[in-house]
Amino acid sequence: MEHYRDIGFKLTPQRIAILDFLEGHKGHPTAEDVYKAVARRFPTMSFTTVYNTLQALKERGRLAELSIEPGIRRFDPGRGPHNHLVCTRCRRIVDIHQSYRLTVSEKERAGFAITGSHVEFQGLCPSCKKK
Amino acid sequence: MEHYRDIGFKLTPQRIAILDFLEGHKGHPTAEDVYKAVARRFPTMSFTTVYNTLQALKERGRLAELSIEPGIRRFDPGRGPHNHLVCTRCRRIVDIHQSYRLTVSEKERAGFAITGSHVEFQGLCPSCKKK
């Protein structure tokens, strides 16, 4: 808990609860997932606080936001850059800790300065494959 | 217009208007973009019809849905598989008509059967670079 000191914002009990939840989380929670988990131990927690905190963490580069499912916002507490594999049937998401050296030809680049990339693989997860 | 015959659903004037709009569209419109464009020439058009039609096209594989901006649903009328490059500042999106042979190691794959992939490049577009 001490290692939250250098985030650069006020450390309230609500924020610590959210940080603790994210730190132990292996998945890709939505804002609602965060709220539900934290509200259990912190009944006065409001949705606004969750949104504010997630936004603040995002701005400080402490949290990534995913856009894997159309229209659904998920957060990714996982440290470091990584890619994702999504089951097209049940929407399960797993991290791919493998990186790719991808380049874009001068022509395709359209004058952009490329700063990063993210690969989303689609597939069928083991349990959906059976059906 | 005649080439809409084999889509496999009823061809109403509303749907033809939507199809015509999509066919001539080079970008990545939201449902609202489609509605606004089509409603100009078709004042009785309802939002429900737009959503229904986009959904029907998606189910028939005639239209791809993008999840590039968190929480925002965009549609991609572009034919064939392709990747995208997004400006992190102004959110402009351009198509990358370059394909990549990406593999995932057995271990990382977690038993999934991989069926496809999509790469999202981040960068700064020419006009945002200047600022």
Add this chain to the structure above:
DNA sequence: AACTATATGATAATCATTACAGATTGAAAA
């Protein structure tokens, strides 16, 4: 301990999407 900018939380507002139900119509069949 006092101060102040920041954060919280209850409520209301907004925005996108979906649900509903009655009226309409494309297209297949007669």
Add this chain to the structure above:
DNA sequence: TTTTCAATCTGTAATGATTATCATATAGTT
């Protein structure tokens, strides 16, 4: 061509997620 009916259309209401507001509370500093 006319008939027929399932599919579709539209206006409205409902839902769900996110953001705005603002009075109150508080973390971190002086």
